[in-house]
Amino acid sequence: MASNPMQQFTVHRIGPEIKIAGIDLSFTNASLFMVISASIIILFLFLGSKEKKIIPDKIQLIAEMFYTFVAKMISDTAGSKAKPYFPFIFSLFMFVLFCNMVGMLPYSFTVTSHIIVTLIMALFIFIAVTIIGFIKHGFKYLSIFVPSGVPAVLLPLITIIEIISYLSRPVSLSVRLFANMMAGHTMLKVFGGFVVSLGILGGWLPLSFSVALTGLEILVAFLQAYVFAILTCIYLNDALNLHH
Amino acid sequence: MKSFLSLLIALVAMNIDLYAAEAGMPQLDPTYWASQAFWLILVFTILYIAVSKFYLPKIKDNLDNRENKIKEDLEDANKFKELSEAKLKEYEIILENAKKEVSKIHFESKNILDKDIQSKKNELEKELEKEISKAHKEILELKKNSISSIQNISENITSNIIENISGDKLNESSIKAAVEDISKKNIDKYL
Numbered sequence: 301m302a303s304n305p306m307q308q309f310t311v312h313r314i315g316p317e318i319k320i321a322g323i324d325l326s327f328t329n330a331s332l333f334m335v336i337s338a339s340i341i342i343l344f345l346f347l348g349s350k351e352k353k354i355i356p357d358k359i360q361l362i363a364e365m366f367y368t369f370v371a372k373m374i375s376d377t378a379g380s381k382a383k384p385y386f387p388f389i390f391s392l393f394m395f396v397l398f399c400n401m402v403g404m405l406p407y408s409f410t411v412t413s414h415i416i417v418t419l420i421m422a423l424f425i426f427i428a429v430t431i432i433g434f435i436k437h438g439f440k441y442l443s444i445f446v447p448s449g450v451p452a453v454l455l456p457l458i459t460i461i462e463i464i465s466y467l468s469r470p471v472s473l474s475v476r477l478f479a480n481m482m483a484g485h486t487m488l489k490v491f492g493g494f495v496v497s498l499g500i501l502g503g504w505l506p507l508s509f510s511v512a513l514t515g516l517e518i519l520v521a522f523l524q525a526y527v528f529a530i531l532t533c534i535y536l537n538d539a540l541n542l543h544h
Numbered sequence: 545m546k547s548f549l550s551l552l553i554a555l556v557a558m559n560i561d562l563y564a565a566e567a568g569m570p571q572l573d574p575t576y577w578a579s580q581a582f583w584l585i586l587v588f589t590i591l592y593i594a595v596s597k598f599y600l601p602k603i604k605d606n607l608d609n610r611e612n613k614i615k616e617d618l619e620d621a622n623k624f625k626e627l628s629e630a631k632l633k634e635y636e637i638i639l640e641n642a643k644k645e646v647s648k649i650h651f652e653s654k655n656i657l658d659k660d661i662q663s664k665k666n667e668l669e670k671e672l673e674k675e676i677s678k679a680h681k682e683i684l685e686l687k688k689n690s691i692s693s694i695q696n697i698s699e700n701i702t703s704n705i706i707e708n709i710s711g712d713k714l715n716e717s718s719i720k721a722a723v724e725d726i727s728k729k730n731i732d733k734y735l
Contacts, residue, residue: 310570311580323578330576331583338591345595349602354610367603387596395591416577417584482571 305489309413309482330417333409337398366394373530378537385536392421393529400481400521404514412524413481415474422474425532433539444538473531480524484517691727699723 313326348363356364370390374382382389396412403410411417433441445462446455491513494506703719706712 306568306570311573311576313576318579324576325579325582326576327583328576328579330580331587334583334587338587341591342594342599345599345603349599349606352602352606352609354613356606360606363599363603364607367600367607387600388592390600391588391592391595394595395588411584413571414580415571416580420581420584421588478571482569 305486329409333411337402341394341398377533381540396528397525415478418474418478422470426470429535429539437542477524
């Protein structure tokens, strides 16, 4: 393996080159791990909903726990109006979580450590939420930029700040996930490199660090999936329940 | 958390700098952006359809079934509880009635027995009185008889004693008169 800690993020083509209208859409290792993550989710949900037991077995229990976890998250943050979007939030949460978790396996590839992937998800959410807001409230949705109870003098300034913060949502949402994943995996790789370079005598310290970091990264993998999903819920809540 | 993140970023930046000569961030290389976008959208769409059309309704059904089953069971349990409480009440009422009946029967039988005893007692007393009066009469008769027989005996004894002592026979009437006289004086002492 290359000692470059950024090596793990390189995307390379697997199989034949696919070009449609001059755009390279080849199947890559990133695509492979997207497919693997999605397949694991589908397999897991299949096993979890196969037998309809009154007293669930382990895998059914875990699937139901995921279901109730996401359902509770949505109803807590966005209320009952967000129910139609439950399948999307659930798929999003599961996809990000499993991509993060699959990325924790050695020699695997972390799909969510690529800005383009997270940016597309965040942009989709941003655009969809904005469209939902305009459909539900019409032009009154623009009042999201004008908070109530602000002195008239400050109003233009606050409105500008609100607009900037609204427009920066996709950036913050995507960069948060991407940066967390990339930083964590780079750290792991760097400490792994230290273990090798310091050898049997000095390698124990970075090795113990590496072990601790792996635990931390698993936590971060879950946490970032949760944060990604809950922020989506919060944005959805803004669009569905106009408070201003 | 923030300081930790900044430390991480600093470390990453250092490392990026260290290896900047070999390669920058592969994430910023646009060669496969279109491919990643395409495959992401494809895979996620398939996942979304599978999840929303097949698995989530199944899991929801399952959860609803369980909730309904628990609700039904609880309702059944409540129903049975109410039923058992009603039965308990019924049983208590029956017990109460039975107790009342027992005391009633007890009271009645006691009354009957009392009456019976009273009447038997009365009868017995009457009989006793009869017997007593009969005995009384008999005693009186006996008394009367005894007085005359005592007089006869005493007359005989007297005549005998006089005969033995004097050797003469006194006439009966004088003895009779004497005995009567004495007995009239002394008979009250003995009877």
